[in-house]
Amino acid sequence: MAVHTKHPVSAPPTPPAREKTAHLLLRGWCVFVVLLALGGTAWVHAFGDVVAGAITLVSGVVSIVLWLVVRPPVQGRRMPWLALGYIAWAGASLIWSAWPATTALTWFLLAITTLQGLFVAAVLTWAEIVRTIASALKWVIALSLLFELWVSLFIQGPILPGWVRPTEKMDPIVYWSRDNLFDWDARIQGIFGNSNLLAGVSVLALVVFAIRLAARAPRRALLLAWMAAAAFLLVRAGSATAYLSVVAIAVVLGTVLLMRTARRPGERTRWYVLYAVVGLGGGAALWFARDAIFRILGRSADLTGREQIWQQVLERATQHPVIGWGFATPWLPDDPRFDGWIIDHGETVLQAHSMWLDAFLQLGVVGVVLLALAYLAFIWRAWFFAIDRPRFDLRADRPYSPLSLLPTLFATLMLVQGVSESGPLLVWGWMLFIMLSFKIDQAPLVGVGPAEQSLSIERGDLQSRVP
Numbered sequence: 001m002a003v004h005t006k007h008p009v010s011a012p013p014t015p016p017a018r019e020k021t022a023h024l025l026l027r028g029w030c031v032f033v034v035l036l037a038l039g040g041t042a043w044v045h046a047f048g049d050v051v052a053g054a055i056t057l058v059s060g061v062v063s064i065v066l067w068l069v070v071r072p073p074v075q076g077r078r079m080p081w082l083a084l085g086y087i088a089w090a091g092a093s094l095i096w097s098a099w100p101a102t103t104a105l106t107w108f109l110l111a112i113t114t115l116q117g118l119f120v121a122a123v124l125t126w127a128e129i130v131r132t133i134a135s136a137l138k139w140v141i142a143l144s145l146l147f148e149l150w151v152s153l154f155i156q157g158p159i160l161p162g163w164v165r166p167t168e169k170m171d172p173i174v175y176w177s178r179d180n181l182f183d184w185d186a187r188i189q190g191i192f193g194n195s196n197l198l199a200g201v202s203v204l205a206l207v208v209f210a211i212r213l214a215a216r217a218p219r220r221a222l223l224l225a226w227m228a229a230a231a232f233l234l235v236r237a238g239s240a241t242a243y244l245s246v247v248a249i250a251v252v253l254g255t256v257l258l259m260r261t262a263r264r265p266g267e268r269t270r271w272y273v274l275y276a277v278v279g280l281g282g283g284a285a286l287w288f289a290r291d292a293i294f295r296i297l298g299r300s301a302d303l304t305g306r307e308q309i310w311q312q313v314l315e316r317a318t319q320h321p322v323i324g325w326g327f328a329t330p331w332l333p334d335d336p337r338f339d340g341w342i343i344d345h346g347e348t349v350l351q352a353h354s355m356w357l358d359a360f361l362q363l364g365v366v367g368v369v370l371l372a373l374a375y376l377a378f379i380w381r382a383w384f385f386a387i388d389r390p391r392f393d394l395r396a397d398r399p400y401s402p403l404s405l406l407p408t409l410f411a412t413l414m415l416v417q418g419v420s421e422s423g424p425l426l427v428w429g430w431m432l433f434i435m436l437s438f439k440i441d442q443a444p445l446v447g448v449g450p451a452e453q454s455l456s457i458e459r460g461d462l463q464s465r466v467p
Contacts, residue, residue: 026066027128030120033059034136037113037428038201042143042191045161045176060112063119072122080437082374087114089363089370090327097326102335107327113427117434126403126446127215129439133432134212137205141229144190144198148181155179161193173345180236187238199239200417201428203246205230207409214402245416251278252412253405259387260400268387306353306420312342313352317361324364329425355418355425375411378433381440382407390445401446407436 036043036059043052090107097103124132151159158175160166172178176193180186190198209227217223234242255275262268316325331338333348342349352358359367386408390398410432414424423429443452 026070026123027132029062029066030124030128030132031135031139033063033116033120034133034428034431035139037116037431038136038140039191040197040427041193045191045193046163048162056109056112060115063116067119067122070123074122075442078441080374080378080434080441082370082377083434083437084114086363086367086370086374087111089367093324093326093363096323097328099326099328099332099335099337102328102332102338103326105332106329110327110329110426110430113431114434117431118438121435121439121442125452126401126439126443129435130208130211130215130403130406131217133204134208137201137208137230138226140191140201141205141226141233144188144192144233145229147191148177148188151177151179152181171345171347173347188233188236190233190237195237196239196241196421197423199234199237199242200245200413200421200423202230202234202237203242203249203413204410204428206234206246207249207413208406211402211406211409214405241417241420245413248416249409249412252408256386256405256408260389309342309344309349309353310357313354313357313361317357317364320364321360322364322366324360324362324367327362329358329362329422351422353420353422355422358422358425374437375415375433378437378440379408379411379415381444382411382436385440385444390448403446407440410436 036055043055047055087110090110094100094103094107120129120132151157155165155177156179158166158170158172158178160170160174161176166175175189177189178186180188187195188198189195190201192198192201206227209223209230213220213223213227234246255271258271258274259268262271319325328335328338330350331348333339333350338350339348352361355371356368359371363370386404389400390404414429414433417429418424424433446452
């Protein structure tokens with residue numbers, strides 16, 4: 001007769017580990033934080049400046065409270081110090097700013113954006129960060145499609161910010177939506193009220209969704225549908241800068257994959273030479289054939305009036321070339337220094353349409369150097385994060401993680417966008433820059449190290465620290 005022993009050789013069976021409700025709520029909050037940044041101007045168009053500002057402030061306070069409660073492991077010496085130095089210099093510009101009220105308000109928004117980027121990177125793992133960004137991007141894409149569809153079916157005409165229907169014909173630049181969804185030759189703007197912003201987010205969505213697909217995320221068919229929706233918005237936005245971003249990202253991705261095939265220390269040299277030749281050749285071709293290229297893309301060679309804006313910005317920036325005029329990202333149209341300074345289609349321009357010129361105008365050569373060093377440090381870390389095989393012991397055959405591609409592909413997008421847009425200096429551009437910079441410093445290997453906390457965070461074992 002069989003007898004059940006009191007001394008089993010293995011542990012009794014237990015149910016599989018699941019995420020605790022508290023951690024699911026924490027991750028849900030992180031999705032909202034990223035969505036808040038990705039939405040950008042959409043919140044202002046929908047609810048106005050005061051409500052959008054209040055949402056931003058309250059979200060910052062909530063994130064601070066959650067950070068203090070969760071207390072994620074953070075290595076104080078491994079921080080994006082150059083980026084934080086740029087922020088400190090921007091705050092110091094309040095001393096000499098020509099527009100102190102604008103500097104105080106915009107720097108406060110920059111500080112909240114930075115805080116949110118640090119918060120998300122601190123409380124989530126690499127896998128969760130990519131998943132969170134993907135979830136927020138799905139919201140943005142879905143809302144943009146539904147918004148344009150609602151305008152075309154029910155409003156049947158353009159609409160102004162604040163849900164106001166115009167009573168007379170106005171310059172299309174002021175419209176939130178131009179009712180162009182079913183006009184296949186016209187550009188759409190989504191919830192942003194700006195086709196360039198919609199296109200930039202669409203490119204980011206394609207990158208993130210592709211990485212999720214390569215990482216064998218569940219519901220792959222649905223993920224392909226989201227990629228198709230993002231590609232549709234990218235094409236309908238019709239942004240020349242976004243198209244160039246896609247080409248640059250493809251080149252960088254191909255180079256990374258080639259670098260990963262190297263088996264000997266000196267084998268990467270030939271790929272670096274090839275990469276330099278392709279980069280220099282592509283840059284030269286773009287410069288000398290810019291008229292034909294931009295004509296094909298439906299844009300003028302001066303990037304739709306960008307050169308005139310750059311010239312006026314340079315004229316003012318060179319008057320204070322060392323320390324600049326004072327931080328102001330974005331330019332506030334109510335400030336007398338900006339109101340009516342540069343006019344485009346009858347509207348005051350709110351940025352220099354180049355992150356480097358914007359930094360030069362506001363913070364001088366010192367600010368440009370700090371910003372360039374911050375990006376250089378990020379690109380350096382992101383590049384080797386992508387091409388080096390994960391290794392923390394004697395084992396040298398661990399597989400590459402698709403998640404490691406995100407920082408270097410995001411950096412490529414920002415560098416291309418930064419030529420003709422100031423987006424990398426604010427909202428989602430700056431938040432993701434801080435988030436990914438901080439995460440690489442804290443967790444240089446996906447799934448390894450105290451900052452990842454793969455068991456305790458992903459499975460919710462820190463539940464006791466979350467209210």
